[in-house]
Amino acid sequence: MTTTLTLDIGTIQLFIDDASPSGAPRVALARFGKADQRVLARHASADRLAPELFGALFASAAGLKAPKPGLANDPATGLWWLTSLPTGMPDLSRRFNIEKIPPAAKQAAFATVAAWITSRRQFPAMLAWDEWINNRDRGIQNLLIDGDDCAPADHQQAFDCHDEDYTDVNKLAQLVNATLAPAAQMQIKRGAVRATMTFSADWPRMVQDALTALPIKLGKPAALRQWLQSRHPEIAQRIENRISGGQTNLAL
The missing domain is CATH 3.30.200 (Phosphorylase Kinase; domain 1)
Structure with missing residues (x-):
């Protein structure tokens, strides 16, 4: 299609x-x-x-x-x-009122949010997609609620365009490592790797073509296409390396 x-x-x-x-x-x-x-x-x-x-x-x-x-x-x-367009869909931070939760209760609140995020149908593919675009800033503030699923927004700290102080981390993989049991981690990993098999190296060209037709000259589309196409063969292995099967500290 x-x-x-x-x-x-x-x-x-x-x-x-x-x-x-x-x-x-x-x-x-x-x-x-x-x-x-x-x-x-x-x-x-x-x-x-x-x-x-x-x-x-x-x-x-x-x-x-x-x-x-x-x-x-x-x-x-x-x-x-x-x-x-204003969608009426809050980001997850507002949906779960994270900012209003007392500090002593925030760890339990984050666990609730994490359980909701990682159980969404789109989550494994979104984790794999974030690895492809090298998104280093996928906090709960830039995940929107879309019906019974969540949707990514805000891609400024992605590709090779991130600020220097953003470390090399896939925050969705980090979330999996921090909150799920090893068996559940492996299930997410398998789903994310399967998703990479549906990713087409032609998608970056399609996006470049769409942006070339704009009335404003952006300058970067060709470089972003080339960067994504060079990263495409590595996505599955990167996901294998990201999800550890152990436990780490939760950081959202």
Whole structure:
């Protein structure tokens, strides 16, 4: 089955909320075609916009549930904003009210969240996909609830575009190691390795083609495609190395 990868391209009509701290999403009204839509808009520098858009489309190519990205220009400033439709789906941190839980109860709360995440249908494939894109920042704040499953969001600290202080870690594999019994760890590992067998080395090219047609020149799509295609043969072995069959300290 061929997946068509598209982005909504539009124009910011007005910002509904007050200016947010640098990098924080803003609520805006954007026009896509003839329709005005309320969106979450986040401005990013060109070097951050490329991996974010590439990651969002790459998730769609992989068949993962993920927010559909858009791109809207603000005529007042000439800046481009990354947009997504408000889904009403909270991230896991808000869904489980992690910030409101007393410190003494947070370990038990994290165990509850971990049990929910690791039991989702999409989890093994998402773990394998995060290994492919080298996502080093998959915290519960950038996993969204989508019905009875979870969806990845925020890909700026992925590919070879992560900041230097982000260590080489797959946080979903780390979660498996920290919270599951050895037999359950092996089950997740087998599921993740099976998922890699469905991953196509042609997906990065599909994403590059989609981004090349945009009205903004990103500069990185070709380099990201090449980087992903070179990493493709290594994914299964990387997963084998990530999931240990033992116990480590939980770090989300």
